[in-house]
Amino acid sequence: MASIGYAGLPVPGGGQAPTVPGDLAALAAAIDPHLLQYVTNKAQRDADFATAPVHTTVSAADGTLWKKTGPGAGDWVTLWEPLPPWRPITPAAGTSTVGDAPHVRLTGQYVHVIGALARADNTNWLGDLILGTVPADCVPPRRRRYAGSVSLGGDTTDAAVRIEIMGAAEATPGQVLAYYQAPGGTPWIDLSGGYWKDGPA
Structure with a gap:
């Protein structure tokens, strides 16, 4: 019996009539792991x-x-x-959407974030803020941080805000926090950015 190709397929040769059924079964078994399987x-x-x-x-x-x-x-x-769908972030009470509503898309272990929020009473954001909560499968093992952006309306000149996603072991896993300390605050905060769901052990 010849062994052919990189896969070493066992191909029956001439004069093997008594063992051909078994030889063909061995060939099929050798080919099977190399096939694209469908589910x-x-x-x-x-x-x-x-x-x-x-x-x-x-x-x-x-x-x-x-x-x-x-x-x-x-x-x-x-x-x-295929790209998974965008899913909503649950906004915190007292917030309203500005442009795109906050959503996440989980691709592999990376969470993409889009959307912006304002205060429902139209006052400026300032200080330590709770913006909402990400879906359960987007909660990181430990707190993640990235820079978001803000409106430059009014007196503020600081365009960046710190966004934090609380980790699985914290009091409120997946809660989205923001820290903005610029004088006068800002009319709205854009959460757009992203973070790794996983991380080093």
């Missing part, structure tokens, strides 16, 4: 391919493509997936 979704992937060998590649109905990277049931890497 409806991640749940079916986990159910049908938990014990698949390393390098098994599986595609879902929406085009998501995974590759097996180890022997464990959860040892998969995502090679491609």
Whole structure:
């Protein structure tokens, strides 16, 4: 029996008539790990391919493509997936939307944030502020910080605001906080930016 190609496929040769069925079965078994496998979704992937060998590649109905990277049931890497939808941030009481309502999009382990908020009573933001809460699957293990922007209306000249997302072990996981200390405050705060959901151990 010849071994052909980089995959070393066992191809039956001439004069092997008594063992051809077994040889063909061995060839099919050798080819199978190299095929692109198809599933409806991640749940079916986990159910049908938990014990698949390393390098098994599986595609879902929406085009998501995974590759097996180890022997464990959860040892998969995502090679491609469609962009997930934007989902709303739950705004804090007493706020109102300015332009785009605050939303998040989780891609892999990175959380993208868009949207701006003002006070519902039209007074300026100033000091330590609670803006809202991100969805549960966007809560980081520890507090994340990034720079947002603010309106330059009125007397303020400071265009940046510190945005913080409270971590999973804090009193209010996923709460969105802002710190703005410029004299006079600002009419609205833009949360647009992003943060890593995961982080170093």
